[in-house]
Amino acid sequence: MVSCGGVPGVPPAPSYIARFFECLYLPPAYPEMLLSESREMRQAVARRMAELAAEIERHNRLYYLEDRPEISDAAYDALLRELEALEREHPALGAPDSPTRRVGTPPMGGFRTVERRFPMLSLENAMDESEMRAFDERVRRVLGTTEPVAYAGEPKLDGAGVELVYEGRSLVLGSTRGDGRVGEDVTANLRQILSIPVGLSNRAPEGRLSVRGEVVLPLAAFRRLNAARIERGEEPFVNPRNAAAGALRQLHEIDRRRLAALEFRAYALAEGIPRNVRTQMSLLESLADWGFVVSPECEACPDVDAAIDYHAGLLARRESLPVEVDGAVFKLDRFDLQAEVGELPRSPRWAIAFKFPPQQARTVVEAIEVQVGRTGALTPVAKLEPVFVGGVTVSNASLHNQDEVDRKDVRPGDTVVVQRAGDVIPQIVEVVRSERPRGARAFRLPAHCPVCDAATVRLDGEVVTRCPNLDCPAQLKNNLLHVASREALDVDGLGEKLVDQLVERGLVRRPFDLFTLDRETLEGLERMGEKSAANLAAAIERAKRTTLARLLIALGIRHVGAGVADLLANHFGGLEAIMEASREDLEAVAGIGPTIAESVVRFFEDSHNRDEVARLSDLGVHFEKAAPRRKRDGALAGKSFVLTGSLAGMTREEAKARIEAEGGRVATSVSKKTDYVVAGDEPGSKLHKAQELGIAVIDEAGLLRLLAE
Ligand code: IVH
Secondary structure (H helix, E strand, O other): OOOOOOOOOOOOOOHHHHHHHHHOOOOOOHHHHHHHHHHHHHHHHHHHHHHHHHHHHHHHHHHHHOOOOOOOHHHHHHHHHHHHHHHHHOHHHOOOOOHHHHOOOOOOOOOOEEEOOOOOOOOOEEOOHHHHHHHHHHHHHHHOOOOOOOEEEEEEEOOEEEEEEEEOOEEEEEEEOOOOOEEEEOHHHHOOOOOOOOEOOOOOOOOOEEEEEEEEOOHHHHHHHHHHHHHOOOOOOOOHHHHHHHHHOOOOOOOHHHHHOOEEEEEEEEEOOOOOOOEHHHHHHHHHHHOOEOOOOOEEEOOHHHHHHHHHHHHHHHHHOOOOEEEEEEEEOEHHHHHHHOEOOOOEOOEEEEEOOOOEEEEEEEEEEEEEOOOOEEEEEEEEEEEEEOOEEEEEEEOOOHHHHHHHOOOOOOEEEEEOOOOEOOEEEEEOHHHOOOOOOOOOOOOEOOOOOOEOEOOOOOOOEEOOOOOOHHHHHHHHHHHHOOOOOOOOOOOHHHHHHHHHOOOOOOHHHHHHOOHHHHHOOOOOOHHHHHHHHHHHHHHOEEEHHHHHHHOOOOOOOHHHHHHHHHHHOOHHHHHHOOHHHHHOOOOOOHHHHHHHHHHHHOHHHHHHHHHHHHOOOEEEOOOOOOOOOOOOOOOEEEEEOEOOOOOHHHHHHHHHHOOOEEEOOOOOOOOEEEEOEOOOHHHHHHHHHOOEEEOHHHHHHHHHO
C-alpha cells in the first residue's frame, strides 16, 4: 500500500491511480495535485481556448473574407493545432462553435443523398400588384375573413436553398434543396461557411431543429472572387447564385475561400418550433437570437397595402442591397392561420414570392445597324425585338465596336440574353448558341461609311473604326446637334429631324451655317409651321449672343467641354489669345494638361477651323467672357469613376473636370474599387473588365443625373 499524503479538501484518489503515477516516477500525490490546480487551471485553459478561437476566427475573416491575411499559413496552423490539442485534452471546455469544427473533411466521391420528412417547398409567384392582391384575397377567402391579415415581408434571396439540422444545438447535417424531398449531404462544405453556426447559443432548443434558409454570395465577395479569377486567367462566374450553388457542391480541390465568403440567411424552421414562437416575425427574431444571420430587411406588414409598399421600397433599394434579391416573399405571419390555409403539393398556400421585374431577358437580334458618331466613329448597334427588362422596354443595345461583336459573337437572327439594371445601359450578356438559326452570318463593320461611302479606317492598336471624311453628313449632323446643344449655344427647338432635313437639303454645309438660316427658309421645312419657324429663328438669333466658354464648347475641340472651356475662357479672356496660345501657354493653366493643350493647338492650326472662327463675327455671333461656374460641393464625394469611350455631350477631359468638381475621382483603370464606369461610344476593354467585375456601368445620361443630384 502506498502512503498518500493527501491534499486538504480533495478526496484521496483510489490507490491504483496513485500506483500508476508512481510508475511514471511522479509523486503519488500527483492526481490530487492536479485536481487541486484544476479550478484555476481550467479557468486559464478556458481563457486560452476562447482567445485562440477568437484569434482564429479573426484570421479566417482576414484571409477568406477580406483578402488581407496578417499571418503566414504556418502560424495559422499552429494556432489551430494548439486549440485542437486543448480541446482534445479538455473536451468539456470545447465551445460548440469552435473554429476547429469548421475544418471538416471534404466529401469523397459523389454526395450522399438525404431524404427529408418535410420536403422543402417552393413558392408561387406574383408578377405584379394585381396578382399580389389576388393572393391576399384568396388567403382571406379561405380564412373566411374580410379583415386584413398580417404578413411577414422578407427579401427573396437569389441563392441556393439549404437545410441545416441541429441536435443538441450542434450542427449534424446540412443539405441542398435538391428536388425538395431528396437533397444532397453537403455538411462538410457548409461547415466552412463562417456565418453558419456549428453550435447554437444556449437559448436555442436542445431538440432536433431543421433550419432552412438561403446560401448567398454577397455582391462584394462576388466581385472580389471574380477579380481574382480574372487575374488567374480563369473564367469569371456569371452571377452570385451560380457561384454560391457551385461552391456548395464542390467535391474535389475544395476552394475554402469561396465557401467561407458565402453567407447563410435563415428564414424558416421545419422541425422544432418552440411553443412560444407563434408567428413568422417572432421566429425570425428567435433564429437571430440562436446565432443565425437573418435578413435585416425583414419587416412586419399589417395588411396587403403595407406588403405592396414593402415590395416597392425593397425594389427601390435593390441596387444598394449587399446581396442579390429578386423579389419580396410574403408569409402569413400567424402560424395558426398558416395551418388553416394549408399547403399544395409543391408550395404553401400561405406564402407568395412577389417578384421584381426581371433584369435579364431573352430576345432576338433583328439586325445589327451601324451608327456614325460626331467623331466619325462607327458603332454597331443591335436592333432587338423589344423586350421588357429591368423595368423598361429595350429595343437597342450598343455592341460598341468590332472587337466586342467578335468576343460575344453576336449575329443577326441570334437569340440573346439582354441585361439592364438600374441606370446601367442595356447590354447583351450572351448569345444563346443553341437557338442560332442556320446560316446566321458573322457581322463585320462595313468597309465604307454607311452615310458618305468614304472608305473606313481602323488604326493599328485602336478598337474604333472611323469614317475619316470630315465633311461626312453624319458628322455634320452630329456637329450641328452639338453646336445647338444646351451646353454649347443652346438653340432651343433644333432636334434631330430638323437637322436631318437641313443637312440633306444642303441648307447647312458647315455647323455655323446654322446662323445663316432665317424664318422664311425654316418655314419651307417639313413639319415646320409658321409659329415654330418663328420660334426657332428667334432661338437662333438669341444664340448669337453667347459667352466665350459656350463658344469654345460649340467649336467641338476634342477634350474641350464645359469644365475645360471655363478654364480657358477665364484664363485667356478672349478667343484670339487662345488661338495664338502655344502648348506651354496652355499647359501653364491649372487643370490643363498636355493632351488638352495639344488638342487645342492642333485645332487652331487647321485652316478650315480658323476660317470657321473668322466667319463668326460676320454671322453676327458675339460673346462675352463667362463668369466662372459655381462649384458645388461633393455630390460625388468619395466615388471613383473610370471613363471609357467617347461621350456625345462632353469630352473625357470635361467629364473628368466635372466629376472632380463634385468631389469624385477619375481613375484610368477599372478595379474592384471603381464605383462607376461611364461608357460612351466605342468603349474599350474597360467596359469588358467592368462587366466581369460586376461594376455599375452608366451612360452619359446616368453621369449627368449623378452630377445633378
Ligand atoms: S420560404 C415554404 N423565404 O425561394 C416556403 N424562400 O422560389 C419556402 N427563397 O425554395 C421557402 N428567399 O430557396 C423562403 N425569404 C425567403 C426566401 C426563399 C429565397 C427561395 C427558397 C425557395 C425558393 C422558392
